Amino acid sequence: MFKYSAKARFQAGFTLLEIMLVLVLIGMASVGVMMAMPQHANENDNVDWQSQRFSTLLQFAEDEALISGKELALVFKDNTYRFAFYDYESKKWLALESEQIGKLIEIPESMTFEHTLLGSVWDEIEAEDEDVFLDEDYLVQIDSDEDEVKSYSPQVYIMSSGEVTPFRVLFSETGTSADKRSSLLEVSMSGAIKRTKSGDE
Numbered sequence: 001m002f003k004y005s006a007k008a009r010f011q012a013g014f015t016l017l018e019i020m021l022v023l024v025l026i027g028m029a030s031v032g033v034m035m036a037m038p039q040h041a042n043e044n045d046n047v048d049w050q051s052q053r054f055s056t057l058l059q060f061a062e063d064e065a066l067i068s069g070k071e072l073a074l075v076f077k078d079n080t081y082r083f084a085f086y087d088y089e090s091k092k093w094l095a096l097e098s099e100q101i102g103k104l105i106e107i108p109e110s111m112t113f114e115h116t117l118l119g120s121v122w123d124e125i126e127a128e129d130e131d132v133f134l135d136e137d138y139l140v141q142i143d144s145d146e147d148e149v150k151s152y153s154p155q156v157y158i159m160s161s162g163e164v165t166p167f168r169v170l171f172s173e174t175g176t177s178a179d180k181r182s183s184l185l186e187v188s189m190s191g192a193i194k195r196t197k198s199g200d201e
Helices: 006-011 016-036 043-068
Strands: 072-077 080-087 092-095 111-117 156-158 167-173 182-187 193-197
Touching (some): 016 043, 043 111, 043 156, 043 167, 043 182, 043 193
Antiparallel strands (some): 072 080, 072 156, 080 092, 182 193
8 A cells, every 4th residue: 555645745746837937938939930930931921920920929028027027018119119127126117138029129111010009007097196117217228328328118018917008019011002911919908919910800
């Protein structure tokens, strides 16, 4: 007859942290595969590729915020975007330094890139509340050049609690052609991403 101690019973299976770490590793691998794909292998698929890359990076950022406990954010400027994190020591939003999602992403001139906020609990916060996430004194540092540091306020927040500022992003080809391709991403407050390509019902 075998006897199982209480310690052996507790060691069976995986902890939640171990499972979440595995998910992060899977996410890192998927980002690596996505980045290795040629950006201009097919001009017609360029919009779809950019849209899929944005979706993949956002999902990875959501996992990163949830596991690391950091408050992350998205900063849009012209035809670029990048991720930032909130540094509690300096009370500022700083550019995220990460091999997977820490780079400034530029959208090709062959397409347009538009984002729209859909409203969230952050819209209800008044300026006089002095919320550090919305205060203009606490902005995100984009450039690494210390002599010319440009700062911008994040438009989308990716919280460690799992909440995300609801927003949509539209990728579309430039020009006036009736058959130009487009891809719309809609992100809910729970972080769920819905992608609709041109021609989809």
